[in-house]
Amino acid sequence: MGRLIKEILADVLTTEELKDVVSGFDIIGDIAVIKIPDTLLPKKGLIAQTLLKNVKNVKAVFRQASPISGEYRLMELEHLAGENRTYTEHKESGCRFILDIQKAYFSPRLSGERLRIASLVKDNEVVVNMFAGIGTFSIIIAKQVKTSLNYAIDVNPYAYEMTLRNAFINKVDDRVIALLGDAGRTIENRLLSSADRVLMPFPERALDYFPYAVRALKADGGTVHLYLHVKSKPVSEVIDETLPKLSNPTKLKIDSINCKVVREVGPRIDQVVLDIEFAS
Ligand SMILES: C[S@@+](CC[C@H](N)C(=O)[O-])C[C@H]1O[C@@H](n2cnc3c(N)ncnc32)[C@H](O)[C@@H]1O
Incomplete structure (x- = not known):
């Protein structure tokens, strides 16, 4: 392009x-x-x-x-x-997304990352997206993994409405459950110990909400995908710097961490994702 x-x-x-x-x-x-x-x-x-x-x-x-x-x-x-x-329909990975770009966040630059996450999801997984926007990650996962169950949380009422609508037009409304509200409160109220995988695609707040992500994982563990903005540096340094900031209120233990750069978001600033696996 x-x-x-x-x-x-x-x-x-x-x-x-x-x-x-x-x-x-x-x-x-x-x-x-x-x-x-x-x-x-x-x-x-x-x-x-x-x-x-x-x-x-x-x-x-x-x-x-x-x-x-x-x-x-x-x-x-x-x-x-x-x-x-500002209202349009965007096509990505075989899915259609309707949105008003002035009323909800959407970035076409995450398309590769959305596909990567979808490729990791296994049959029958329960996936919680804490910051779902118009439902992009959840709908693409649901389309690709027909036995997955996807909770898509967002605090923006318009994004919530669009997740409902986009799930319907992509015929995955049986496996994408849109939830309106704060991700932390929503997990506490109805999603504790329920997920195999938790997505946190909100780099500015992900660390604050990390304890809720771990609490959403099943008792035998699962994976959290934590997105952050960091100064460009080797990913091993990102892992070393992030580990002490991860607050875990559960008995789960970190089994492995991988980090990769998703995209450049500014001069020498990267969006990275840490794939953090927890085990009991
Ligand atoms: C960077 S956007 C995520 C976009 C989306 N994952 C995508 O791929 O298009 C962050 C989203 O988090 C939502 N958000 C902000 N604070 C939140 C909270 N406390 N709980 C749930 N969602 C929140 C915003 O409304 C916004 O849609």
Whole structure:
């Protein structure tokens, strides 16, 4: 995608300018979302029109006008070109996801990671996603592992509604159970000692909620996938630094930890995932 965008914008931007724009470009359904550095703001209309004209299937172009922030992880968007709507349908790994990109978090950049997790899930597993957004991880797992049971928790009522709807349109509503509320409280109220696998795809809060993730695991153990943002460094160092921060209120013991970089999220900042296996 990066190369294609570079070629498309090569006529209107310098090589230096191109680098900044290309790294901040996403397509969600038929909507392009682009980060434009302040120095290039005078060219935002030109950039947006060029993308609209040349990127296949893009019908609207928006600028990300604020960092992703707040409890629901939302961003402000400025309409730049094409249709003025933020509602779309995104296709990923054979599933359809309907969403308003202004009302719920979604990143197409996690598609590879979602598939990786789905490939780890075994028959009959119970999987709890503590920060499910519009249901992406849970629905892809449910589609691929027909005997899995997936709890998809989110505190954002709109994300919860979209998980219900997306589970229905992907015909996995019998094995994706959307739950609205705080992940910690929801686990305490109804999911203690119930899961084979717990997903924590919310790097900013994952460590705070880690004790709940362990409490959600079955008495004989299971796996927690913990997502964090860290300064770029060898994964062995990430493991060494993270281990003392993991609070475990159960009798389960850590059996193994693996860490991998999921994607770069800023200059020398990575999103990593720690796959932590617990045993009794
Ligand atoms: C980074 S997004 C996760 C996106 C999703 N997993 C995906 O792949 O698209 C974090 C999500 O956590 C939700 N969230 C924030 N605080 C929460 C809490 N205390 N309990 C449950 N969900 C929460 C937000 O509403 C947001 O949808």
